[in-house]
Structure formats: C-alpha cells, structure tokens
Amino acid sequence: MATPDDLTAVDVMDRAHHVAGPPHALFSRLRSACPAHAVTGPDGERFWSLTRDEDVVAVSRDTETFSNHRGGIFLHPDQVAPLDFLRQVLLFKDPPEHRKYRKILASVFTPKAIAGMEDSVRATVTDVVDQVVGAGRCDVVRDIAVPVPLRVLAGIMGLPAEDVDRLYDWTHQIERAQQSDEPAGATQVFGEMVGYLHQQIERQMAEGGDSLVTRLKAAEVDGESLAPEEILTFFGLLVFAGNDTTRNTAATGTLALLQHAQWGALHDDPSLAPRAVEEVLRWTSVVKYFARTATQDTEVAGQRIAEGEKVVTWFTSASRDGDLNKDPDRFDITREKVQHRAFGGGGPHLCLGNQLARLELRVLFEELPRRMPDLALDGEPEYLASNWAHALTALPVRFAPERA
C-alpha cells in the first residue's frame, strides 16, 4: 500500500501533534490510508507506526517476532534509563523468561486479592475527597487524581504514608524523562528511588508479618521463586506502571464526562459506573504506544519490516478503531460490551494491574459524582505535550461546597 503524498512527511511521534490530546483525526487517516506508516526517527533510524486494531493486537501477541527485550518499549532504547538496566524489569522481558516472573506475580495479584481491597480504596478516595469538598473549587489533577493511586500503591507496597510526596516527585520526574530529548534523563532519579525501595524491602523482610514483600518472597510457581533483587525491580515497575496511568485515566476521564455532559447521568444512576469506567478507558487510552523490535524480517499490513526495525503499536488509535466498536468517536457511558486496548493488545504483557485500576476508577466515578453532583469546568484544562502519555497537568473545576 503506497503512502498518500500528504502523509509521507507526517511524523505522528512529533510532540507538536500531541499538545491538545491524542491526534485522533490523524490516527483515523493513518488507519484507513496507511496503517503501517514508515517514519524516520530523530536518530535517522526508520520505524513503523501501526494504528489499526488488528495489527496492534497481532504484534502484541506475537512475541517471537516482536520483542520487548531487544530494544525496549520506547522509541529510543535508553529512554528514561539505560536499556541494560530496564531489561531486568518484567515489561522488558520476552517469553519464556517473562512467563516465569509473570506467573509468580499473578499468583499474588489475583482478582480475589484485588476485590478484597475495595474498602481500603474507598476509604482513601473518601479521605481525598473530604479534603477538597468544602472548598467549592479544586484542581482534579493535583487534588484528586494524583493522591489516590499514589496512596493506594503505597498502602499495597507497605510504604510509610509520609513518603507519598517523595514517591510523587520521583514519578513526576520519570514521566518528564519519557518525553525528554535527553534519553537517560531519569537515571539518577531511578537510582534514588531504587535505593529507597531497597531499604523498604529490607525493612519489611526483617519485620516479617503479612505484606506484599513477604507474600512475593513466599510465592513459588513450578518450583521457582523470586530473588530479593527481583522483588526490587518489580516494586520499581509498580511505581512506574501503576501511578501515572491510573492518575491520567482519572483526570482525562473526568474531563470526558464533563465535556460530553455525562456527569449528571452518572450521578443519577451510580450503577453505570462499571460501564463508564470501560468507556473512559476506551476513550482516553492513556498509554499511547509501546514499541517492539522485529526479531526477523516480516510483514505487517502489507509492508515489509526488516529485522531490527522498531514497530510502534498505538493503543490509543486501536481503541478508536471502528472495527472494534461501532461509532467509535461517540463518548457514551451507556455503551454495552465496550472493547478497548487501554491495557494493551491482549498479549502476554497485558496490564497486570488492570483489576486494581478498574477498582480505583470505579470507586472514583461512584464517589465523585455523589459528593460533587454539579461539578463543572472552571478554566481551561492543560495537556502534557507527550507522545507517550495522554495526560493532563491541570483540570480546574468548581462545584457547590459540601456543608460540614
């Protein structure tokens, strides 16, 4: 399939396309005219941009042909931190090695264990909302979407509540490094965070009792268990994978509900919350892409891809593909059987935290409309100009203050 002239020079990775949210009009043109689009990256190397759902899914599931380990999940191998370091992390492993770690971690992160967290997640959300509900105004990003996932994760990981601000600083700097032109810009921050997590794990091991650390230490699958340094890399991944993602979905999801006048419907019928969560996940699909490296010459959407070239699977575009859901550009929390790729393309790396993220989002979208029924925008939302994260840096809102 030849690239139409007006798309030849387009680089969908260019942050200029991402200053006001994901470039959905461009994604739509690429899906229909040029689903495997060759782009020359800043380092002069060619990569392939895949925007159709069927290709995103096929690549995500074929880990033999498309590796996370070989070149990492970002376009630049050393983005955020050096690839050799990142390769120890679950997300950067390929099967069969990936399978062993994933099984052990999944044995601790079970749906039953997550369901058992509902009361504590609700207590966290209630406490966070209590802090702002009397004021009549707040910034949804700073005051709600940031603290909820951070506090939930700190609780799960057994970290002291007073350290939440430090965790926020680290994750904030790492998020900035994902979209920085200085690839390994977060290496020092990573080092600091890993040092801190190391101390916390040692403390929890010495103290014993029931914690994620002791459960991970005891978990054994097919005679295999995790070494202490493997628990440490998993903790590092949790901080990175479980925070910004949930925060960005909570904030961009709140904005979508307000912009499409569906806050009131959610307030009037809270039983819509689980469906609203799926529609928000589809609509916002906040992890825009992952890259993988071809391990052999292959073909995708009629294009020859050479061994060693990177393919970029645009989850955000796949979630809006008309082959996945009818009328994909309509936001509607009453949709049934919503499908999306917010948690990936269904391969072995499918988001391990998806049940926890869904729980946090459901509780948020039950509690916020109940406590702030007339929530309305109070200024312009501000986007992070990132090609990787669909994120807001500010979402000012107003509401009738709740009387004490």
Ligand code: HEM
């Ligand atoms: C709305 C929130 C979230 C979104 C949109 C999201 C998205 C994703 C995506 C797109 C992937 C990669 C899938 C693939 O390559 O096929 C992933 C992997 C992962 N996520 Fe999430 N995530 C979210 C929340 C969480 C939470 C709360 C946690 C844990 C506390 C978590 C832990 C992980 C882990 C450990 C992986 C790596 C799995 C593997 O390599 O086997 N995520 N996530």
